[in-house]
Amino acid sequence: MRILDRNGLDHTxxxxxxxxxxxxxIKNVKGITIGILSYTAGLRQATPALEQSSEIL
Structure with missing residues (x-):
């Protein structure tokens, strides 16, 4: 994530x-507003988001 952030690349x-x-x-690309969705299904073990993660990629 740090590499994406440093290079100005949005991510979800x-x-x-x-x-x-x-x-x-949500981005505006050439006058068209788009929303990027991200879903995950089928994980056996999920880790909920915390106030501040100790493992930042």
């Missing part, structure tokens, strides 16, 4: 805090 699906995990990724 992972976050470094609970507040960040609740933000929507």
């Amino acid at each position: 699906g992972t976050s470094s805090s609970l507040e960040e995990s609740r933000k929507s990724l």
